[in-house]
Amino acid sequence: MYRERMNSYYPQVIQNISEFQAIIDGEYSEFEELEKGNERVISDAYLLTMTEDRIIEWEKNLGIRPLESATIEDRRNNVIARIRGQGKLNTSVINTIVKTLTGEGCKCWIEDSTIYVELLPFDESKISLEDSITNITKELSLKIPAHLNLNVDLAYVHWSEINENNNSWTAVKATHGTWENVMFGKTTKANMLDTSKLDEFYLG
Secondary structure (H helix, E strand, C coil), X not given: CHHHHHXXXXXXXXXXXXXHHHHHHHHHHHHHHHHHHHHHHHHXXXXXXXXXXHHHHHHHXXXXXXXXXXXXXXXXXXXXHHHHCCCCCCHHHHHHHHXXXXXXCEEEEEEXXXXXXXXXXXXXXXXXXXXXXXXXXXXXXXXXXXXXXXXXXXXXXXXXXXXXXXXXXXXXXXXXXXXXXHHHCCCHHHHHCCHHHHHHCCCC
């Protein structure tokens, strides 16, 4: 792109002179690098598009130690979750942190000095279940008071549990009855609880 533009700046009578072509050959690649630098600066100005170098800076400033298995996208989301999770901890903040790290929300409530967080189904092709729970637990553990415990689990039955506990589709139907029960068999207790209880506590 820059090569053609630079060549057009010369009068036509000298455009094809070898010396001028050599000048362009020596300079246009530097303009290409400058363009890449501009794109990188713009990307680093926003959390959603920042490059790895900028992510490393944020991790250092925020005291984040990424998992060895974390991808660039995982690390970017960890930084965003830490920043978005500032302030008083309540159901809204917990949902924001969870949604940032998994792409989906959660059910959360407090009972018997424990904050329960149950994750809604999310796309595990982007981040593994194990890494998600580890990251969420790490972020929330930084914010909860010392007198409260934290329990992070699933608000649904994972396929690994279905495979482990049932040897046929007949067994699955006999145990759960409906597909809704198969998927959300662990949410009955959560539905009976008043999740607004968490907002009555100052947890920040």
